[in-house]
Amino acid sequence: MLFERITIIGVGLIGASFALAMKKYKLCKYIIGNGRNPENLKRAKEKGIIDSYEIEPETACINSDLILFSTPVGCFINIAKKIKPSLKTGAIVTDVGSVKGKLVKEMENLMPKGVTFVGAHPIAGSDKSGIESASAQLFSGAKCIITPSENTDKNALQQVIRIWETFGSEIRLIEPEEHDRIYALVSHLPHVIAYAIMNTIADVNSSYLKFSGQGFIDTTRIASSSPELWRDICILNKDNLLKSLDTFKKNLDKIIQHIRASDAISLEKDFAKARALRQGIGQD
């Protein structure tokens, strides 16, 4: 039993899966849920995901040993300000957000003395949302990025690592700013592109969708992801994301030029370069 009492702020797919995994592996005794939708919290309690719930985050955090932020990242700062006076000395605050960087610094600055923030980002979830899709197994075999800074308490860090290791995740420790550069490229960029592909279809002729094959289905799966979550991620990681988007547009324009010029040799070269890199994934 690692923790007596934990609080989940934001009981959606990830928050509820975290709660289920904490119970499954007996890492805590009691789970309090918090969120803006009382109906959802009630349902989570009925399903045994949480033991009780509180409507106000400041109330939900009283006496908690571990507080998990699993709301959209845009809500973190406001909620952190609210719960600050209720946090008990020795508590650990952690999260599952897709943005770290400056957000980690701001969260750290909002912690009262004796409370440590440890940033974490499980690479799981994506197109499903809500507690109905939650599962204690969601994080098993998935990567989990943990982003300690020079201010992170070593003991708190070890406890957060222990949680994710117990869930069966593959832990990677990455510096918060580097995390944001990486995920701007390998996650935030493809999400924005998938959304843009769907809106392109809407502009041209959405009845064409019925002719799409597995390639289209796979390429656009992440366009089913939560607009609210992704709106926040894009804005909070905008500098890195805009840079990635700029490089993407240059690469796309290069291919467009080859197509316009019917330049078969350059086109095949560009495609072959892309394929070689894609086929290498998971082989090192």
Place this chain on the structure above:
Amino acid sequence: MLFERITIIGVGLIGASFALAMKKYKLCKYIIGNGRNPENLKRAKEKGIIDSYEIEPETACINSDLILFSTPVGCFINIAKKIKPSLKTGAIVTDVGSVKGKLVKEMENLMPKGVTFVGAHPIAGSDKSGIESASAQLFSGAKCIITPSENTDKNALQQVIRIWETFGSEIRLIEPEEHDRIYALVSHLPHVIAYAIMNTIADVNSSYLKFSGQGFIDTTRIASSSPELWRDICILNKDNLLKSLDTFKKNLDKIIQHIRASDAISLEKDFAKARALRQGIGQD
């Protein structure tokens, strides 16, 4: 037994799967393979995919009742010119290419009197290639678009439909030009984008790939597709594809503007529109 003798020009993933399915459903007696790589043809014969092979397409087509073009679409015209003198009266020429439109017209014009071209495009395959991945089941449950024109012989059309129905495909009859507008949008566009995403990663930092999750894996799966096939498809369908790419770039730029302006409301609206369309796939 629908056909005595058939010729497969281009024994790759699709050509070999077609051959295996023809044998499985006993739709022909004898299969001749043709292609530019003798080693591959030898291997296809050893594996029982084809019964014999010929290095020259004009020899491979002598006395055949059905000729399948399953090479990259850019090779069709040259090969059609070569085989023209060997085609027997009553033969059906068909294909599995991803481009139709003008190509169907050109192929029709190259057919000798008494020989009909019937365009077909099974929506299967994509990132795998080569005979080792071939399967008689590849087309089962997949869509197959057949693109008759006003010149298509009705009897030949029925026989081609019969083949794909027997393979378990869902047949759709579409006019050749409309086929190319549809697939520029729902297939050729996402392929070009997937290639451009991989080249973006290469430009920024390909070591970041080891942090990618399932979303990235799915979004870029089709970047493993054959550069040679896709080079030809992009060039032969360039007018439609460039239009789709132009609309895509406008949609992407709209999202980029919202991100740059931290316009959360517009961003969420654009993402929600995309999600609604994506979630609707397969539900009508």
